[in-house]
Amino acid sequence: MSSFAIDTMNKSSVADAARRAKAAARRLALLTGEFRNAALLCAALAIEERGAEILAANERDCLDAKRVVGEGRMTPALYQRLRTNEQGIAEMAARVRDVAALPEPLGCQLAATELDDGLTLYKVSCPLGVVGIIFEARPEVIPQVASLALKTGNAVILKGGTEATHTNEALVSVWRDALAHFPDIPADAITLLHTREDVSEMLALDGEIDLIIPRGSREFVRYISEHSRIPVLGHGEGVCHVYIDRAADWQKALAIAMDSKIQYPAACNAAETLLIHEDIAARLLPELIAALRSAGVEVRACPRTAALVPSPELVPASEDDWATEYSDLIVSIKTVGGFEEAVGHIERYGSRHTEAVVTEDAGVAARFMETVDAAGVFHNASTRFADGFRYGLGAELGISTGKLHARGPVGLDGLTTYKYKLVGDGHTVASYSSGERFFKHRKLRDER
Amino acid sequence: MSSFAIDTMNKSSVADAARRAKAAARRLALLTGEFRNAALLCAALAIEERGAEILAANERDCLDAKRVVGEGRMTPALYQRLRTNEQGIAEMAARVRDVAALPEPLGCQLAATELDDGLTLYKVSCPLGVVGIIFEARPEVIPQVASLALKTGNAVILKGGTEATHTNEALVSVWRDALAHFPDIPADAITLLHTREDVSEMLALDGEIDLIIPRGSREFVRYISEHSRIPVLGHGEGVCHVYIDRAADWQKALAIAMDSKIQYPAACNAAETLLIHEDIAARLLPELIAALRSAGVEVRACPRTAALVPSPELVPASEDDWATEYSDLIVSIKTVGGFEEAVGHIERYGSRHTEAVVTEDAGVAARFMETVDAAGVFHNASTRFADGFRYGLGAELGISTGKLHARGPVGLDGLTTYKYKLVGDGHTVASYSSGERFFKHRKLRDER
Numbered sequence: 001m002s003s004f005a006i007d008t009m010n011k012s013s014v015a016d017a018a019r020r021a022k023a024a025a026r027r028l029a030l031l032t033g034e035f036r037n038a039a040l041l042c043a044a045l046a047i048e049e050r051g052a053e054i055l056a057a058n059e060r061d062c063l064d065a066k067r068v069v070g071e072g073r074m075t076p077a078l079y080q081r082l083r084t085n086e087q088g089i090a091e092m093a094a095r096v097r098d099v100a101a102l103p104e105p106l107g108c109q110l111a112a113t114e115l116d117d118g119l120t121l122y123k124v125s126c127p128l129g130v131v132g133i134i135f136e137a138r139p140e141v142i143p144q145v146a147s148l149a150l151k152t153g154n155a156v157i158l159k160g161g162t163e164a165t166h167t168n169e170a171l172v173s174v175w176r177d178a179l180a181h182f183p184d185i186p187a188d189a190i191t192l193l194h195t196r197e198d199v200s201e202m203l204a205l206d207g208e209i210d211l212i213i214p215r216g217s218r219e220f221v222r223y224i225s226e227h228s229r230i231p232v233l234g235h236g237e238g239v240c241h242v243y244i245d246r247a248a249d250w251q252k253a254l255a256i257a258m259d260s261k262i263q264y265p266a267a268c269n270a271a272e273t274l275l276i277h278e279d280i281a282a283r284l285l286p287e288l289i290a291a292l293r294s295a296g297v298e299v300r301a302c303p304r305t306a307a308l309v310p311s312p313e314l315v316p317a318s319e320d321d322w323a324t325e326y327s328d329l330i331v332s333i334k335t336v337g338g339f340e341e342a343v344g345h346i347e348r349y350g351s352r353h354t355e356a357v358v359t360e361d362a363g364v365a366a367r368f369m370e371t372v373d374a375a376g377v378f379h380n381a382s383t384r385f386a387d388g389f390r391y392g393l394g395a396e397l398g399i400s401t402g403k404l405h406a407r408g409p410v411g412l413d414g415l416t417t418y419k420y421k422l423v424g425d426g427h428t429v430a431s432y433s434s435g436e437r438f439f440k441h442r443k444l445r446d447e448r
Numbered sequence: 449m450s451s452f453a454i455d456t457m458n459k460s461s462v463a464d465a466a467r468r469a470k471a472a473a474r475r476l477a478l479l480t481g482e483f484r485n486a487a488l489l490c491a492a493l494a495i496e497e498r499g500a501e502i503l504a505a506n507e508r509d510c511l512d513a514k515r516v517v518g519e520g521r522m523t524p525a526l527y528q529r530l531r532t533n534e535q536g537i538a539e540m541a542a543r544v545r546d547v548a549a550l551p552e553p554l555g556c557q558l559a560a561t562e563l564d565d566g567l568t569l570y571k572v573s574c575p576l577g578v579v580g581i582i583f584e585a586r587p588e589v590i591p592q593v594a595s596l597a598l599k600t601g602n603a604v605i606l607k608g609g610t611e612a613t614h615t616n617e618a619l620v621s622v623w624r625d626a627l628a629h630f631p632d633i634p635a636d637a638i639t640l641l642h643t644r645e646d647v648s649e650m651l652a653l654d655g656e657i658d659l660i661i662p663r664g665s666r667e668f669v670r671y672i673s674e675h676s677r678i679p680v681l682g683h684g685e686g687v688c689h690v691y692i693d694r695a696a697d698w699q700k701a702l703a704i705a706m707d708s709k710i711q712y713p714a715a716c717n718a719a720e721t722l723l724i725h726e727d728i729a730a731r732l733l734p735e736l737i738a739a740l741r742s743a744g745v746e747v748r749a750c751p752r753t754a755a756l757v758p759s760p761e762l763v764p765a766s767e768d769d770w771a772t773e774y775s776d777l778i779v780s781i782k783t784v785g786g787f788e789e790a791v792g793h794i795e796r797y798g799s800r801h802t803e804a805v806v807t808e809d810a811g812v813a814a815r816f817m818e819t820v821d822a823a824g825v826f827h828n829a830s831t832r833f834a835d836g837f838r839y840g841l842g843a844e845l846g847i848s849t850g851k852l853h854a855r856g857p858v859g860l861d862g863l864t865t866y867k868y869k870l871v872g873d874g875h876t877v878a879s880y881s882s883g884e885r886f887f888k889h890r891k892l893r894d895e896r
Contacts, residue, residue: 029821371478380873429707
């Protein structure tokens, strides 16, 4: 077992690991961007050089998993996600190099104000500190989050799906060994937890851990945020809608509805419900439903929709349907009286993820985009665009449906915060409150 | 009793008020900046015009409070804060006009990227939605937070200290009546809760309320964040330090130490502990302690400090002292072996609020400002500068010691979030994943 593995991780040792991670974070905050990037390139090389070792560990996990699949305790899809190969190794290394090439996220002057002669205030981006990340059994996650964390000067505590235990241990070992060439990077910059009990202990360490990113089901994310005082960045679910207005261009409407539903139905940014303006429903619905059905989509319809397109193959939509993230080739369709009903439906059932309107009416589009409360509000574009790479963020940590800190696809920004640096020359507040001196508040760099 | 007061506020009616606030927020999001500013000016005028009514209500509160003070159940200081007068009314109105004059916080393009021809992504500032604010018995808080909320397009649910019940009701009545002249502003944009039970109910409404700002003791803030899934913006406490390095200029050191402690000791940004480098302690301490004592400050000293300045008037500092926010004319002094011990002490006992270093050594200053994890890290300046008005933010909602969303003195930014607006022309993701089209990701406006 490699040196990084903590054999008997118990209450005190999780707390101890978190304390060591915090001490590591203090040292990471001092590294220059050039240094962090050099370390990332070294880690990328190590992944390639020790690819065979990583694949061997992955093979062990896959053998174990095969038995579980055979016993019906793991789906073949999950098994496929667990398995990696030489191309997977090359991609892991390439993604780490991509992160190294991203613009420097730390030390950015977000704002600067000369408060008075010789007294200047800087608002500067800086690392969060220690970030806990809990993720599914996918081999590529460790190099991905470890590189984002190092790029942003944060220490990470990781817990991956148990099915990938050997792969994860091999990857963390490769990562730590590569960074051991850099004496200024403490080994505790990355820590791997092993059990669910470790995670429970971690949730209590709000003095050491600054952010938790849980990846997984909505229930899992909710469980984490209910059992910890540590801030949580995550998304509960993606119940996304496409509202086809009466002023919609039909070709765009059909293309966007189809793409939003079928391009990758398991994604959180896939649409679950189509809302159709009643003025065009009778003419649009037959063509739309035929297209969906020929793509293998099961259609669940509200009574008005069913009345307009009578078909034994339409399933009546229940109340539950409107609140369900199918993550599958199923769609619910509702015919609405107009804008207000559409927006009201989205407010009631939407998950604040991504909402699209299809219309040629600029006024309707503007009103939709102002009124609808979601991380993404799209006009004449597929909901599937809601993604960090498509947005050009360079890397994606996840998608947040919360409104604070980071919203929507989260890139490096999600792992940084800022601090105010005030540089003076012996300045005291008394001299301002006495009227002896006055603030100038000259903006040197404005935030917006 | 005016129309806004909710006489029998119970479980269902708090939830109902929150739902109405949420509906109001949807309408507020559509108002232009000019409109919101006009409404603010109208509210400022109404405060002046109905000043006598507000003062009469305040007089009732003060009469009630006097009895309580007489019975020893309220301190004279709290009574003084509760009381207002004609000048107080004029100041309330002036502060509302100040908020109207601030730069527009909504609809700011924070970033823009052309993803492809005809497909542009905008990151735009927008309101949070519904904000719950719980505050102490001070008359000026209602116009202050109501104006910040309206400026940022948010609906607010307020609960003030019960001692100011009549004043608060009068102020909310004046505010609502003034805004009733603007039919586009829903009355539910501002709601006043009346009891602690109302607050408990509010904490459960995470589907309606986007942020809670509790103002009050550390215990109170902690209670709120432990009893709600709604994000909380607040500061627990302010245990701030001044570290006087061996390379400090003595005049600056004395001025900054004194100002940080005595300029307004009840403030959260006042210093509680002075850390003195051992190389200068023997020479600096006698003068420093004499200055503090002549200003009426009680000095609690670590053993090394006490040994250097033997005096029967020095109180020995206990372990508790290092973790205590005195909010009073008391200071603890510790002689430290150097930078590492100073930073270690701050990491252990500091509250991540504001930390200052006094030194002429630029390297020490830079290392202090990078390493110390606090909302404000100051070089050769008093900790008392940590304040929204002194920072030039124009308005201060409070000071956050959390690292997410908003940190340090929080201005209008704390009440806004952003959304991604994607404007396309029928664009689908399938055409990019098929290789038919490629992303351009041309930055039109970069965030940093």
